[in-house]
Amino acid sequence: MPAVTQIVRLTVNGDLREVGVPMHFTLLEALRYGLGLTGSKQGCDKGDCGACTVILDGRPTLSCITPVFEAEGHAIVTVEGLADVEGPHPLQDAFDLHGAAQCGFCTPGILCSAAVLLEKTTSPSRTEIKEALSGNLCRCTGYSKIYDAVASAGQRLQVEAQLGESGR
Amino acid sequence: MIRKPHKDKSDLTLIGTPMRKIEGLDKATGRALFTDDIVLPGMLHGKILRSPHPHARIVAIDVSEAEALEGVHAVITGGDIPIKYGIIPWTADEYPLCIDRVRYIGDAVAAVAAVDEDLAIRALEFIHVEYEELPAFLDPYESLAADGSTPYVHEPKKEGGNGNVTKQVCLEFGEVDDVMAGSDIVVEGEYFFEGSTHAAIEPHCAIGLWDGVGKLTVWSATQVPHYLHRELARVLELDPARIRVIQPLVGGAFGGKSEPFDLEFCVAKLSMLAARPVKILYTREEVFYAHRGRHPFHMNYRMGCTEEGKLTSVNAEIVLDGGAYASFGLVTTYYAGQLLCAPYSMSAYRFDSTRVYTNKPACGPKRGHGSVQPRFAFEVQIDKLAERVDLDPFEFRRRNFIGSNTRTVNQLRITSNGFLECLESVERASRWRRKFRQLPFGRGVGVAGSTYISGTNYPIYPNDMPHSGVQMQVDRSGRVSVFSGASEIGQGCDSMVAYIAAEELGVPLEYVRVLRGDTDFTPVDLGAYSSRVTFMLGNAAIDAATKLREMVQQAVAGEWKIEANEVLLAGGIAMWASDTERQMPIREAFNLAEARFGTLGATGWYNTPKDVHGDYRGGTIGASPAYSFTAHVAEVEVDVETGVVEVEKIWVAHDCGRALNPVLVEGQMEGSAYMGFGEALMEEQIFKSPEQGRAGLHNAPSLLDYRIPTSLDTPEFESLIVESIDPEGPYGAKEAGEGPLHPSIPAIANAIYDAIGVRMDKLPFSPPNMWRAIEEAREVGALGKPAFPGGLPVTPEAAPARSMSSGS
Ligand code: FES
Ligand code: FES
Numbered sequence: 017m018p019a020v021t022q023i024v025r026l027t028v029n030g031d032l033r034e035v036g037v038p039m040h041f042t043l044l045e046a047l048r049y050g051l052g053l054t055g056s057k058q059g060c061d062k063g064d065c066g067a068c069t070v071i072l073d074g075r076p077t078l079s080c081i082t083p084v085f086e087a088e089g090h091a092i093v094t095v096e097g098l099a100d101v102e103g104p105h106p107l108q109d110a111f112d113l114h115g116a117a118q119c120g121f122c123t124p125g126i127l128c129s130a131a132v133l134l135e136k137t138t139s140p141s142r143t144e145i146k147e148a149l150s151g152n153l154c155r156c157t158g159y160s161k162i163y164d165a166v167a168s169a170g171q172r173l174q175v176e177a178q179l180g181e182s183g184r
Numbered sequence: 185m186i187r188k189p190h191k192d193k194s195d196l197t198l199i200g201t202p203m204r205k206i207e208g209l210d211k212a213t214g215r216a217l218f219t220d221d222i223v224l225p226g227m228l229h230g231k232i233l234r235s236p237h238p239h240a241r242i243v244a245i246d247v248s249e250a251e252a253l254e255g256v257h258a259v260i261t262g263g264d265i266p267i268k269y270g271i272i273p274w275t276a277d278e279y280p281l282c283i284d285r286v287r288y289i290g291d292a293v294a295a296v297a298a299v300d301e302d303l304a305i306r307a308l309e310f311i312h313v314e315y316e317e318l319p320a321f322l323d324p325y326e327s328l329a330a331d332g333s334t335p336y337v338h339e340p341k342k343e344g345g346n347g348n349v350t351k352q353v354c355l356e357f358g359e360v361d362d363v364m365a366g367s368d369i370v371v372e373g374e375y376f377f378e379g380s381t382h383a384a385i386e387p388h389c390a391i392g393l394w395d396g397v398g399k400l401t402v403w404s405a406t407q408v409p410h411y412l413h414r415e416l417a418r419v420l421e422l423d424p425a426r427i428r429v430i431q432p433l434v435g436g437a438f439g440g441k442s443e444p445f446d447l448e449f450c451v452a453k454l455s456m457l458a459a460r461p462v463k464i465l466y467t468r469e470e471v472f473y474a475h476r477g478r479h480p481f482h483m484n485y486r487m488g489c490t491e492e493g494k495l496t497s498v499n500a501e502i503v504l505d506g507g508a509y510a511s512f513g514l515v516t517t518y519y520a521g522q523l524l525c526a527p528y529s530m531s532a533y534r535f536d537s538t539r540v541y542t543n544k545p546a547c548g549p550k551r552g553h554g555s556v557q558p559r560f561a562f563e564v565q566i567d568k569l570a571e572r573v574d575l576d577p578f579e580f581r582r583r584n585f586i587g588s589n590t591r592t593v594n595q596l597r598i599t600s601n602g603f604l605e606c607l608e609s610v611e612r613a614s615r616w617r618r619k620f621r622q623l624p625f626g627r628g629v630g631v632a633g634s635t636y637i638s639g640t641n642y643p644i645y646p647n648d649m650p651h652s653g654v655q656m657q658v659d660r661s662g663r664v665s666v667f668s669g670a671s672e673i674g675q676g677c678d679s680m681v682a683y684i685a686a687e688e689l690g691v692p693l694e695y696v697r698v699l700r701g702d703t704d705f706t707p708v709d710l711g712a713y714s715s716r717v718t719f720m721l722g723n724a725a726i727d728a729a730t731k732l733r734e735m736v737q738q739a740v741a742g743e744w745k746i747e748a749n750e751v752l753l754a755g756g757i758a759m760w761a762s763d764t765e766r767q768m769p770i771r772e773a774f775n776l777a778e779a780r781f782g783t784l785g786a787t788g789w790y791n792t793p794k795d796v797h798g799d800y801r802g803g804t805i806g807a808s809p810a811y812s813f814t815a816h817v818a819e820v821e822v823d824v825e826t827g828v829v830e831v832e833k834i835w836v837a838h839d840c841g842r843a844l845n846p847v848l849v850e851g852q853m854e855g856s857a858y859m860g861f862g863e864a865l866m867e868e869q870i871f872k873s874p875e876q877g878r879a880g881l882h883n884a885p886s887l888l889d890y891r892i893p894t895s896l897d898t899p900e901f902e903s904l905i906v907e908s909i910d911p912e913g914p915y916g917a918k919e920a921g922e923g924p925l926h927p928s929i930p931a932i933a934n935a936i937y938d939a940i941g942v943r944m945d946k947l948p949f950s951p952p953n954m955w956r957a958i959e960e961a962r963e964v965g966a967l968g969k970p971a972f973p974g975g976l977p978v979t980p981e982a983a984p985a986r987s988m989s990s991g992s
Pocket of ligand 2 (some may be wrong): 121385674
């Protein structure tokens with residue numbers, strides 16, 4: 017009695033992809049099992065830990081409790097989509113530099129939440145960072161190094177923006 | 185092992201500086217592969233059927249309907265793997281799947297492999313198990329008092345014995361009762377440490393692949409690939425030479441993945457029967473039931489001191505609630521007492537520690553194994569004693585400092601000891617002297633100290649082989665390859681060996697590859713437990729790298745007609761010490777060495793000292809090549825109306841010997857303090873009582889209801905690294921991954937007392953527990969700021985003494 021599968025069309029990291037999945041699949045299952053995008057992690061599968069956070073239309077979204085069919089027609093960005101041809105996203109570099117990823121299992125979700133925050137402001141206060149990450153559990157770091165990494169990535173984005181403007 | 189003195193900081197180029205981790209960017213880009221990220225061709229998915237009863241006999245199991253389902257490839261029950269496993273060779277007491285009895289809600293009964301996870305889950309409903317329920321033991325004291333009128337959790341080892349007792353240890357050093365009787369002050373207290381679990385964000389996952397002709401490969405999110413390798417061979421009755429264990433990156437562990445679990449045996453057996461690869465991924469709920477976390481401890485401490493504040497005698501009675509299986513419990517029972525004898529000296533010490541089985545998920549090692557609970561009680565006791573003799577708690581601790589290069593009362597050898605520096609660092613950084621007993625009512629500071637092992641001198645199964653080995657090779661491109669069997673669980677051990685290779689062989693870090701986590705090509709390292717990895721793997725890596733370096737130095741020296749020890753290797757070049765203008769690229773140096781000595785490779789290893797423990801039964805347990813030391817100050821604010829405790833900041837000073845990479849050391853200090861904070865305030869691994877119905881059911885098996893601290897809950901940390909340069913550690917390093925957890929909890933308890941005059945001797949300090957304690961104190965008029973030692977509050981903003989405060 018195989019589950020009924022259906023084709024969904026997902027826009028992930030700029031690519032339009034079609035994938036056949038059982039109708040009850042979550043977005044996380046479609047990403048990991050359907051598309052092989054295993055960067056997004058499953059820590060609880062019930063919306064409690066944030067490891068599965070992706071960016072859906074610019075908002076941090078728990079993909080493990082998002083039915084895949086509700087994701088159709090929306091722009092999805094996963095951890096695999098944060099870097100570009102220029103290299104890693106400043107957040108990714110900062111996480112590496114500051115030791116913000118210990119085991120790294122929470123990291124993809126945290127990066128997505130942090131990337132949305134830095135879209136809003138590149139100079140978030142410590143409280144703003146804490147609030148933005150309050151849905152992402154990290155069991156390794158005690159969060160300190162994560163805050164440092166987010167703040168320093170914000171600073172770099174600011175500098176890059178200034179250089180970009182002056183260059184124009 | 186003959187030791188040369190460590191290099192000075194000035195002679196080190198990389199070690200001691202902030203460096204990136206070798207897999208850091210992989211983890212930040214989603215490229216890093218964890219076990220559940222691996223998909224093999226034709227892979228099936230497995231699921232485990234679990235007991236709904238805390239204690240029951242299995243009368244019959246019928247799997248025929250499940251087997252008949254289309255898409256189900258294999259179904260197994262206890263009889264398919266009828267050999268017991270267990271991490272400690274003397275206490276193997278678990279079957280991969282229960283055979284005749286289940287011992288906790290969640291115990292594994294049967295497993296299926298099917299084409300997908302959904303079908304595997306559905307297939308479990310078609311397995312019919314008939315149980316005969318048995319009375320369950322949920323309370324450790326009931327377990328201890330059992331008389332055999334109902335079945336024990338396990339059969340007694342001796343006729344007429346209590347099968348509910350895993351282990352009982354009583355050790356006495358010195359004349360405890362006499363010394364106690366002669367003490368000026370004696371303080372006694374009852375303490376309770378609630379159980380807590382690891383809650384690594386990655387759930388356990390394993391994949392089995394049987395090749396059909398005798399070779400088994402198991403991928404697992406384990407901390408102990410070597411022990412898993414051995415147990416797979418023994419329990420599945422396979423030739424260990426034909427088993428390969430692969431450990432992908434592990435998404436956090438904290439002791440929760442440090443022994444074999446049912447799923448690893450099940451994926452192997454299912455794969456053997458289905459002739460297909462099989463994966464099992466625990467649900468989050470299963471992780472809570474798999475547990476092996478912190479034991480609940482019921483503790484009584486009696487401690488004496490002189491009027492001058494010298495600790496005299498310590499007596500401890502401890503009951504450990506072990507859950508359904510032994511796990512590491514034998515060791516836990518010893519650790520409960522053995523690891524308490526530093527950083528303070530005491531003239532007499534006795535502990536009587538008993539671990540009992542109960543019908544709940546098995547407890548085991550969680551970060552700071554066995555010693556976090558007694559340390560909580562002990563450091564609160566110290567605070568009480570200090571108050572009784574009118575001493576600042578820092579001063580009390582200093583007066584009892586055990587010193588370096590000494591023995592503890594239970595004969596453990598202490599080498600380097602930076603505890604005094606730790607105390608001084610947190611005292612200064614926290615501005616203790618302006619705060620202690622002087623902050624307004626409701627605010628307070630507390631201090632606590634601790635010690636922890638850097639690995640154990642004895643492996644889990646008796647043998648004389650090295651505890652850690654490394655293989656290293658250099659090639660013609662200038663690259664260094666390191667083959668390491670150590671377990672990267674986020675702490676950075678893969679990077680650590682790379683730093684050492686780069687330091688010793690003078691190559692840039694980017695030239696080092698670490699090939700890891702695969703028993704087919706890496707030498708044995710015993711695993712990521714007991715804070716052993718930096719110390720042991722680090723020494724093994726230095727050993728291997730030194731052998732290679734000496735060959736390279738000799739080859740270059742031959743070419744330049746100079747002495748080998750005049751050749752320096754650093755920053756990608758070889759140079760002459762007397763004239764550093766004389767250089768060659770490291771690649772050329774490696775080529776010269778290869779031309780002279782042949783293909784270049786070396787192994788290195790570390791073995792522990794075996795003559796540094798007490799000569800009594802159990803004396804080897806707790807013996808470590810070196811001990812780390814920690815001190816914390818916590819600052820809290822307590823709302824006496826709601827019982828809410830806010831921990832604002834924890835200052836953490838830790839003596840890690842030498843910080844090989846300070847970024848990683850700080851990360852361990854912060855992560856440890858965070859975890860202790862969570863246990864102090866929020867975390868409870870608890871089970872429903874018979875009165876609540878569904879006795880033995882986990883109260884909250886989810887990350888929503890089992891509350892671990894979020895970013896908004898977590899206090900600020902200030903990490904203060906203390907370097908005592910251990911004579912035997914790699915470059916002087918000791919552990920940093922577990923020690924810094926211990927003082928968080930007693931420091932918070934002592935800070936609560938400073939804030940409102942209420943002693944919290946039972947964990948956690950959650951609002952309901954706090955509120956009850958506050959109300960009790962209010963009723964007897966004890967709520968208020970405790971008095972300043974010597975009765976002299978000095979600063980103008982000093983809070984009122986107890987008699988004048990607590991208008992509420
Ligand atoms: S996996 Fe989605 S919130 Fe935990
Ligand atoms: S780095 Fe391990 S959970 Fe965050």
